[in-house]
Amino acid sequence: xxxxxxxxxxxxxxxxxxxxxxxxxxxxxxxxxxxxxxxxxxxxxxxxxxxxxxxxxxxxxxxxxxxxxxxxxxxxxxxxxxxxxxxxxxxxxxxxxxxxxxxxxxxxxxxxxxxxxxxxxxxxxxxxxxxxxxxxxxxxxxxxxxxxxxxxxxxxxxxxxxxxxxxxxxxxxxxxxxxxxxxxxxxxxxxxxxxxxxxxxxxxxxxxxxxxxxxxxxxxxxxxxxxxxxxxxxxxxxxxxxxxxxxxxxxxxxxxxxxxxxxxxxxxxxxxxxxxxxxxxxxxxxxxxxxxxxxxxxxxxxxxxxxxxxxxxxxxxxxxxxxxxxxxxxxxxxxxxxxxxxxxxxxxxxxxxxxxxxxxxxxxxxxxxxxxxxxxxxxxxxxxxxxxxxxxxxxxxxxxxxxxxxxxxxxxxxxxxxxxxxxxxxxxxxxxxxxxxxxxxxxxxxxxxxxxxxxxxxxxxxxxxxxxxxxxxxxxxxxxxxxxxxxxx
Numbered sequence: 001x002x003x004x005x006x007x008x009x010x011x012x013x014x015x016x017x018x019x020x021x022x023x024x025x026x027x028x029x030x031x032x033x034x035x036x037x038x039x040x041x042x043x044x045x046x047x048x049x050x051x052x053x054x055x056x057x058x059x060x061x062x063x064x065x066x067x068x069x070x071x072x073x074x075x076x077x078x079x080x081x082x083x084x085x086x087x088x089x090x091x092x093x094x095x096x097x098x099x100x101x102x103x104x105x106x107x108x109x110x111x112x113x114x115x116x117x118x119x120x121x122x123x124x125x126x127x128x129x130x131x132x133x134x135x136x137x138x139x140x141x142x143x144x145x146x147x148x149x150x151x152x153x154x155x156x157x158x159x160x161x162x163x164x165x166x167x168x169x170x171x172x173x174x175x176x177x178x179x180x181x182x183x184x185x186x187x188x189x190x191x192x193x194x195x196x197x198x199x200x201x202x203x204x205x206x207x208x209x210x211x212x213x214x215x216x217x218x219x220x221x222x223x224x225x226x227x228x229x230x231x232x233x234x235x236x237x238x239x240x241x242x243x244x245x246x247x248x249x250x251x252x253x254x255x256x257x258x259x260x261x262x263x264x265x266x267x268x269x270x271x272x273x274x275x276x277x278x279x280x281x282x283x284x285x286x287x288x289x290x291x292x293x294x295x296x297x298x299x300x301x302x303x304x305x306x307x308x309x310x311x312x313x314x315x316x317x318x319x320x321x322x323x324x325x326x327x328x329x330x331x332x333x334x335x336x337x338x339x340x341x342x343x344x345x346x347x348x349x350x351x352x353x354x355x356x357x358x359x360x361x362x363x364x365x366x367x368x369x370x371x372x373x374x375x376x377x378x379x380x381x382x383x384x385x386x387x388x389x390x391x392x393x394x395x396x397x398x399x400x401x402x403x404x405x406x407x408x409x410x411x412x413x414x415x416x417x418x419x420x421x422x423x424x425x426x427x428x429x430x431x432x433x434x435x436x437x438x439x440x441x442x443x444x445x446x447x448x449x450x451x452x453x454x455x456x457x458x459x460x461x462x463x464x465x466x467x468x469x470x471x472x473x474x475x476x477x478x479x480x481x482x483x484x485x486x487x488x489x
Contacts, residue, residue, distance in 0.1 A: 004149045005450030009462035014144030015469075016110040017075070017103030021140055022096030023066030025057055032061035037069060038092055042078035042099035048116070049091035050076070057095060067095045070102045075115045077101050077126075080137040084130055085123030089116050101140050109469050114156040117163050118148060121444040149448065150466070152459035159447050166443050166452075174436045180429045184422045191418050192371040195411050196401045198252040204410050205252065214256035214402040221262050221357050228266030240391070243381035246373070246399040255403045260354065261396035263365060268355035270396045272328065273317035273347030277306040285311040286345040288319075290327040293336040296370070300341075311346050317353055319345045322362050324354040326369065329389035332382050333375045337366055352395050364408040367415050368400050 004010060013019070022040070025032035035058030040050055061067060070076075072093050078086045080099045089112055096102055105112050125146070130136030151159065194200035225231060246257050261270055277287055284305035292302050311318070319325070319338045327334035329350040338345075347353055356362040368374055381394035403411065446452050 005151070006455050006457070007152045007155065007459055007461045008149050008450060009466055011148060011150050011462075011466060012144060013103065013146045013148060015106075015466065016148070016150060017105050017115060019101055019103050019140050019144055020068055020070065021066075021079070021098055021101050022068060022070075024097045025061035025065040025067055029061070029064070031058060032064070033057055035059065035061065037062065038094035039067070040076065040090075040094050040096040040100060042080065042083045042086065042097065045076055045078055045083065045086040045088040045100070048089060050088050050094070051091040053094065062095065066098065069093055069095050071104060073112045074102045074104045075112055075119060077103070077119050077143065079130075079139065079143075081135040084136050084138065085119075085126045087116060087119040087123075089113075101143050103143075106469055108153070109465050110150065111153070111156050111160060113160040113164075117160060117444065118448060121441075121448050122146065122148075124441075149450070150462040151450065152456075152462050153465060154459045155453065155455065158453045162453050163443065163447055167440060170436060170440050170443070174433070177429060177432050177436060181426065184426055184429075188419060188422055189372050191415055192367055193373065195415050196368050196371045196373060197250060198255060198401075198403070200414055201403075201407055201410050202252075205254065205407065208406070212404050213254045214404055217359065217405055218256040218258050218262070218402055221258065221359055224357065224359070225262060225266050231261060232269065240381045240383075240394050243394055244377050244397060244399045245380075246377070246401065251401055252403075254407075255401055257399050258402040259396065260365075260398040260400055263354075263356055263360050263400060263402075265355045265357050268353075270352055270354055270392065271317050272349045272352055272392055274306060274310060274314045275349050276310075277304065277348065278310055281305045281307060284308065286342060287311070287347060288325060288342070288345060288351060289348050290330050290334060290350045293325070293327075293334055296335055298336050298339070303342075303345075306346065314346055317347050319343065319347065319353060320355065322356075324356065324362065324366055324369070326352045326354060326395065328352045328392065328395060329387055332388065332390050333369075333378050335366065335369050337362070350389070352392060359405070360402075361405070361408040361412055363412040363416075364403075365400060367412065374398070374400070 027033075033055060035056050037057050037059065038053040039055045039057045040053050041055075044050060044053060057067065062069065070090055070093070072090050074090045076088055076090060076096055078084050078099055079101050083099070090102070103115060105115050126138050126142070127136050129142055129146075130138040191200065198205070248255075248257060251257070264270055274287055282305070284307050286303050287306050288303060292299055319342055321338060321340040321343050323338040325336050325338060325347060327350060354365070356365050377398060378390055378394075381398075382388050382390045443452070
C-alpha cells in the first residue's frame with residue numbers, strides 16, 4: 001500500500017469490524033424454515049440495503065445450525081463463486097447463509113456506509129485472492145487480514161457523502177447510455193417499416209420519373225415461372241387463412257404485392273433441407289442450422305459437416321452465393337445472406353433456402369423479410385407446441401411488397417446508410433459503457449487513496465481512534481464463546 005494521506009492509518013478489516021459467517025439450516029427439517037428471522041443468501045446482495053429476504057428461518061434453526069443473527073447496520077460480503085465480492089448493508093436484523101461474511105462495524109471507528117463503499121472498492125482484490133479453484137472463494141481469515149487505509153471518522157463521512165453524490169450521477173448516466181441500444185433497435189425497425197411501406201422513398205418517387213411499375217415487374221417474374229413450366233404443385237399450395245394480410249391500400253400506387261415463391265429463380269424453388277444429417281464429420285459437406293446464425297449473424301466456427309451421400313439425397317437444397325437462408329422452426333424469422341465461402345453447402349429441415357430472381361434486388365427482399373410487418377405475418381402462420389414452426393407452404397406464399405426495380409435499389413441504399421449510422425452509434429455506446437464501468441471503479445479508487453475529498457487537520461487522526469478502540473477492547477471482560485442466538489418479535 002502506498003503512502004497514506006495525513007490523518008490516515010494503516011489497519012485491517014479485522015480491526016475495524018467484528019466478522020462472522022452464517023449457515024444453512026437443514027432443509028430436511030420443515031420447522032427450520034418459514035419463521036420470523038430473515039435469512040439472506042449471497043445471491044441477494046444486489047442492492048445497497050437489504051430490507052426483505054426470499055426466505056426466513058426459525059429460532060430453532062438458529063439453535064441447531066451455524067446460522068447467526070447479525071444486527072441491522074452490519075455489512076455483508078459474498079465469499080464464494082460468481083457472486084464473490086458483492087456486498088450490501090443489512091437494513092434489518094437478519095441471518096445469512098455460509099456464503100456470506102458479515103462485518104459489524106466497530107462503533108466510533110468506522111461507519112457502515114464507508115465500510116460498504118470500501119468493500120465495493122476491494123471486490124477485484126478479493127476475486128484475485130480467491131483464485132485457484134474451479135471458482136474463486138475467500139475465507140473470513142482472508143477478509144480479516146485484508147489491509148486498508150483508514151481515514152479519520154469525520155473524513156469517512158465526507159467520503160461516503162461524496163461517493164453517494166458522484167456515483168448517483170454515474171448511475172443516471174449509465175441508465176441513459178444502457179437505454180440507447182433499445183432506442184437504436186426501435187429506430188432500425190422504424191426504418192424498415194418506412195422502407196416496406198414506401199414512406200422512406202416518398203420524396204424520391206415525387207422527384208423521379210418512374211419508367212415502370214411494381215405490377216409490371218411482378219408480371220415479368222410470374223411470366224418467367226410460366227416459361228419454366230410453372231410452380232410445382234407443392235410449391236403452389238394455398239397459405240394459412242388470414243396469415244398473410246398485406247393490402248394494396250398499405251402501399252404506394254406504383255407498388256405491387258408479390259408472393260415470395262414468385263420472387264425466386266425458376267427451377268430453384270423455396271425448399272427446406274436435410275432431415276437427418278447423421279454423425280458430425282471432420283471432413284464432408286458443410287450444412288447450416290438455425291443455431292449457426294443467432295441474431296441474424298453467421299457464426300462460421302459452429303458449422304458442422306455431413307457426408308456427401310446425405311448431401312446428395314438433398315441436393316435440391318444446396319446453397320449458392322447470395323442465397324437467403326430463413327429459419328422456419330424454433331426461432332422463426334432469422335435470416336442471413338450466404339457468402340461465397342459457403343457455395344455448395346447444404347441446410348437442415350429447420351431452414352428454408354430462398355434464391356431470389358436477378359430481376360429483383362436480393363438485398364431489398366432481405367430487408368423486407370426482417371421488417372416487423374413481415375415477421376408478424378410469419379408469426380401468424382407459425383404453428384406447433386413443443387417445436388413451433390412455419391409450414392414451407394406459408395413461406396412460399398409469404399407476401400412481400402414489390403416496388404419498381406430502381407426504387408428497390410434506392411431503398412436498399414437508404415436503409416444501409418441509416419443502418420451504418422446506427423452501427424457506428426452502437427459501437428460508440430459500447431465504448432461509453434466500458435468507460436462508465438471504469439469510471440465507477442476509478443472514483444472508488446480515488447476515494448480510498450484520499451484523493452476525493454480534502455483532508456481536514458482538525459479531524460481526529462485515525463491512529464488515535466485505533467488506540468482508543470484498542471484500549472477499550474483491552475478493558476472489556478472477555479466474552480464467553482458460544483453460539484449467538486436471538487429472538488425476533
